[in-house]
Amino acid sequence: MVKQLLKGNVAFAEAAVRAGCEAYFGYPITPQTELLEHMSRRMVELDRVFLQAESEVAAVNMVYGAAVAGSRVMTSSSSPGISLMQEGFSYMAASDIPAVVIDIMRGGPGLGNIQPTQGDYNQVTKSAGHGDFHPIVLAPATVQEAIDHTVLAFELAQKYRTLVFVLADGAIGQMMEPAELPPMRDLPTERPDWSLTGADGRDHNVITSINLGALNLENYNLHLQRKLREIKLAGETRFEAVHLEDADYAIVAFGTAARASVTAVKMLREAGIKIGLLRPITLWPFPEKELLELAEQVKGILVVEMNAGQMLHDVREAAAAKAPVKFYGRMGGYIPLPADIADEVNKMIADLAGINVEGSNGHLS
């Protein structure tokens, strides 16, 4: 295979096709619409299922239907659409149903704008719907990772019978980069034994999310929690470490904010500051152990996000007060520049040294 210049949204879509996605249901929303458009052509060419639903609410419930019928199914959307889909995510989580969701975040709250943000970190990692559950959340930072994570998402969804999100901001959906697509996989020939295919020669299968009685529902919740713990303990946590071996300071960032942070690390290293980057790739499960070790190693951590400080709380919890954790965040679709991040690191270093720094740019810290 060779690399080709691919737009992020197209890469997500074609990766899903090649990973064996049998059905896609979606609704147009910027900045992910090219994903739906690509599926509208490719899925039909391949005689698979594509359907543009009347709403995100309908789309997610079609996904639920196709999933209970045992097919490998996905949807994609962006922030306001994800809000509407949360109903279906909760029902799927409550019935151990595998599905893949690609969320290309845009500016919020409300209609907001169509520029890239990371404002839905909490929505997806903490509460993808009502009730106690987490999807697995993968956070690509490049178009190549958009492809790799989509393929991985289908594998993890089937392996654990769970929802898997690929969470990216609009920049990753919209930008073009050279990337390599995987070979086409064969579609599965059989449906899972738990799925709805008709009660032929077996007892009827029932897939439901209703559990009357407090103890019944608590038992189901305990099962869900055990499954989540199993995922955590199974080595599914993924992260990237950049120049952390000898680091005195660290940046923690994901997705597009991490790309800008890599350049900031390079600039700061050239200025003689021993700094590195820890980039969580799985936002759930979160690299807690690695962050604790990092906090024990460095003098200070700067969390950089394109939001008001959401992953920040996970970093602080993992760091367990072993090192000070500061924050630099931009919102509304502004992507922090490497120079902005380097400035914030310098301020953090001065601040930790007890030097009062004037001229904070007024953003959250």
Added chain:
Amino acid sequence: MVTFPDEKLVYERPEALADVSTHYCPGCTHGVAHRLVAEVIDELAIREKTILVASVGCSVFSYNYLDVDACEAAHGRAAAMATGIKRVNPDNVVFTYQGDGDLASIGIAETIHAAARGENLTIIFLNNAIYGMTGGQMAPTSLIGQKTSSSPFGRDEHLAGYPLRIVELLAELDGTVYSVRRSLHDARHIIQAKKAIKIAFEAQLMGLGLSIVELLSTCPTNWHMTPTEACDWVRDAMIPYYPLGDYKVAPELMTKTNRKHSAIGGAR
């Protein structure tokens, strides 16, 4: 079972109906509707390939009574969920079983679009003019003047608008192939209802598109009536607003209905 030489079996539990006690209220017609669906599934010999999409409402546990593969949709989303199932497993017979709160209120968009797309599905739609499971609130199908727990002074059209006639509405859509209304208030109408349910499933087996049978049903508990009073109320109050009849019958189904043309409209 002990049998005798001159014994003729005239009544038994359909294979598709589970051997369990009912949880429905006395006088509720859900049990009748369940049985009719089960009899049709048996007669068409489709139990082994049928998938039920249950809905939110009193019939949330319909899968405990119908011995077929089944799932439980979110409130109002049965038509969308059924669409997902049928699109990936087109050889299965997929049907939803929904009440009027579920289908006509929160699920109206999913219902209309499933019909507009001509999804090859069957909808069994029970209309009892009230929200049963939540305790008798006003539904989009509650009649003008009907007192419910959320329209204590009677449904006022100036405040709450007018009741929805679903099968007339869906008959307007090109993707709908069979859209009829029947009633479960007495034996004669129950027999007619069963015939319609069978045609609706046959329409799906023929691959024609969306079929829906609306069944006027009782809710003695929340109507605060005895079962017989409730049956009378269906006849005297509901049928005048919701006329029984065939609102759309695709030409391919004409021979099954013994009709010469697909006339719209019942006895208004």
